[in-house]
Amino acid sequence: MTATAATSSRRRRRLAGAGAVVRRRLMVAVPVLAATSVGMFVLGAASPIDPAQQYAGAAAFTTSEENLAQIRANWGVDDPLPVQYARWVGNLLRGDLGWSTSRHEPVTDVLAARAGWTLLLVGAALALVLAASLLLGTLAAYRRGGWFDRTLRAGAYAVQSMPVFWLGLAAIAVFALALGWLPAGGLTDVTATGTHPADVARHLVLPVTVLAVSQAPWFVLFVRDTVAESLRDDHVLAARARGLPGRTVLFGHALRTALLPFLTLVGTHLPELVGGAVLVETVFSLPGLGAVTVQAALGGDFPLLAATTLATTVVVLTANLLTDLAYAAADPRVRLDD
């Protein structure tokens, strides 16, 4: 009873500096976001793609130059770069992310309609990959060199060499076509009249699993190696020598030590997970942000591209912050207030 109270008060003290860290990170985030957006603008201006021609699509071949110039003038994309940037920042501060020229709708609408599905896909896949890799990696480390460890490692190397879209198509071929267990794509049944959670969940099983599996090798192998290493650490050996049960030693001591570097890996791997989501969304015809981001880049659609880039930057910065906070919570040696 007293021991628990002491632990929780220690933990509270360790997170005491969290507020200051968050404030400090926010101060850094503003210049980072500003630099990202300026970089985006300069790259956009250097791009030879004519957004009006992209907007016209196949009609570009029957559209007169005068017609295209008029459309460009309506958008103000031929204005000098500083003017465009100032206008964009001004609108951004008023909460207006601009008009997507490739999607023909406000950027906020594109994000509102699609970001949720991408977050759901990435979030579910991340949860699955974390749970699965911690469990499998630890078990493999415990019986290092055994049949389970060897099979798992061989499998991980094999999956690592498979492109995610190939995994997706293979999963469709097996689970949707051959076995008929799960739908092959889409967010809902094509004839559904709404988006019912159960229907959506059934449709997300394959994409989430494919995304998780494609990202799993890194995590599994990492957990396996670090747990295997920490099993040889003094404190683990000591715990074992004290006669603690194997499960307690494995999950309570060895895995806990291995968790710290794992957090870093999660933080740095998040962008890759988002990248994989783009491909998974394409293969499974999901209306997420992936496909529109590609379309925006190819179509010279700066407002949408800037919004998705900024959103990704915010996610990565937040993930880094959370990693640091988690570090402080998990490792008594890390203090936030110094």
Added chain:
Amino acid sequence: MGTPLSSRTATLVVAALLVAAGCSSPAATSPAAGGAGTLVVATAGEPDTLNPVLNYGVDGGSLIFDGLVARDGRNRPVPALARELPTVSPDGRTVTATLREGVRFHDGSPLTAQDVVFTYQAVLDPKVDSTLRSDLDVLASVAAPDPSTVVFRLKYAYAPFLQRLTLGIVPARALAGQDINQAGFNRRPVGTGPYRVTSWTPGDRLVLAANEAYWGGRPANSGVVVAFVADDNVRAQRMRAGEFDAAELAPKLASGFDRQAGYRVERVPTADYRGVMLPMGNPVTGDVAVRRALTAAVDRQAMVTGVLGGAGEPAFGPIPPSSEFAAPSTTGTATADPATATATLDAAGWRPGPDGIRVRDGRPAAFTLMYPATDSLRKELALAVTADAKKIGIRITPEGLTWDAITPRMRTDALVMGYGTPYDPDFVSYKLFGSAFAGQGFFNPGSYRSPVVDKALQDGRDNADPAARRAAYAIFQQQLATDVPWVFLTYLQHTYVVRDTVAGVTPRVEPHEHDVANSLWWNIHTWTKTS
């Protein structure tokens, strides 16, 4: 590697996250559609907007809208919202349409001449980002003298103007005073067509419900779902999984269904041609002998069989064989004719050099052939032309580029291009081959100039008499065959897979663009499904 989680656990995880994320549905939950009698079709191309003013389904078959004029199964104009085909004044510059009575929009409001005027004025408004303005540059003004009459005034007599009246009519009340570029109407439109929009989830599907009060008769099915699946392989797999009643598929993937019970493959002829544009500004392709030799040397039949997997036909000019304006006399031989090709080059003084490449006045017969790098079909055609040219001593260097790299080089480097329309020969060819448009962007990039062609194209536009127009376009095609500003290679076929349970499919010659509108399902309101 597999995960130990069963799919049910994964479902639970996903469902939990779904609840946690509080995801809002982009598709409005509403009744209608769904259930028996709903047809599901799948396609790659998704429209950017559903507003005809902004280029949705302008050539008809748009399912949601009607124009004053529609096209029948043979692409001939028939009256739609106009009671009969609009009349043209003797000077050809005034076109008058009388509206059909009792037509209502999906929201119940009646169609009036004001709606027609609004639609066309919106296209002409410079503030509206519409690329259609280029197609309607002939239109001077449009007016409604009374609620059921529309009068178009043209800047000059323009014979194919009736064909431009397929543009879908939008209700003025729903859009007046709004910024049309950003109106919510563009996503949830209101038309007069056989289907009204229930929901559109971009990137996923468009759900349409039958318009029970359709002026052309109640649709034979209760609704249509158009699924947007960009990837060809995924679309084929989902078709095989039984999700769709009809789907557009690449020819080679469609062939896989030829022997599969329960499906049939529709190969639909198009006016969509592919060819090599040979610029006059290049010293090699600028020589008519080289151009004539090339058009004789290419093996079009081999391209149809090899590159298109049989889904196409040889092309010899920009007017498709299915058009009433096609001149059969300009049709050449489908296979290669190297004897004629080499004789032409010999006669023009191009002599084989030591490396087999012909030379004249110290200049080798060599040029660059550009193609858009992402278009695998054009790439394969470029490689086929390169191989055929090598056999007669012309060295072609194929080069895959992006459009922004291609555009500045079109005056001097050859390019694999494609377009074509099944409707009026004036539509694309006037700008593609007219000397007034030489060097203007994509219009006549090779700067081809021929007084004969100019006159023929102008005659075809000025004359309302079909016989005179046919004669003009015959001269046009003859002159193109003589001058060879392009080496036309193939017309494509669009291939679709349809389930045997679907009845009423009547393909018609399709244009280059086909997605929701103008596909195999242009008349889907007459299709039925037996289960």
